Amino acid sequence: MDMEMQRFKSEFFKALAHPLRIRILEILAEGDKSVNEIQLLAESEGSAVSQQLTVLKAKNIVTGTKEGNRVIYSLRDPMITELLDVAKRIFNNQLSETITILDRLKYTDKEE
Known part of the structure; x- marks a missing residue:
């Protein structure tokens, strides 16, 4: 059972492993959108x-609902928003640590 859960997690994170996919999820975290709206907000080509x-969608991270001649996309699970927020906090923590280290190195270099 544990290996199946680890495999699921691995596949889930692989699905997130693309900058445009992350941007799309951030856009959908603000609310449901059509492909055209996502394209405009992501500043990316429609085909991409x-x-x-x-x-x-294949990884069940987003869902699409047909409304007339367009499809409206939404996050399948609102906890995706929390996951993105946690990832951002982790990134900021790592960035802060790196900046602190660089500042210390700069200060050390000035003393020499």
Whole structure:
């Protein structure tokens, strides 16, 4: 059972391992959007956005609902927003630590 859960987690994180996919999830965290709206907000080509939405949909991370002649995408689980926030905090913590180390090195270099 543990190996299946680890495999699921691995596949889940692989699905997130693309900058445009992350951007799409950040956009959808603000609310449901059509492909055109996502394309505009992501400042990316429609084909690239569609391709990445296909990956996210195949991994059950986003869902698409047909409304007339367009598809409206949404996050399948609102906890994705929390995951993105946690990832941002981890990144900021690492960045802060790096800046602190660089400041110490700069200060040490000035003393020499």
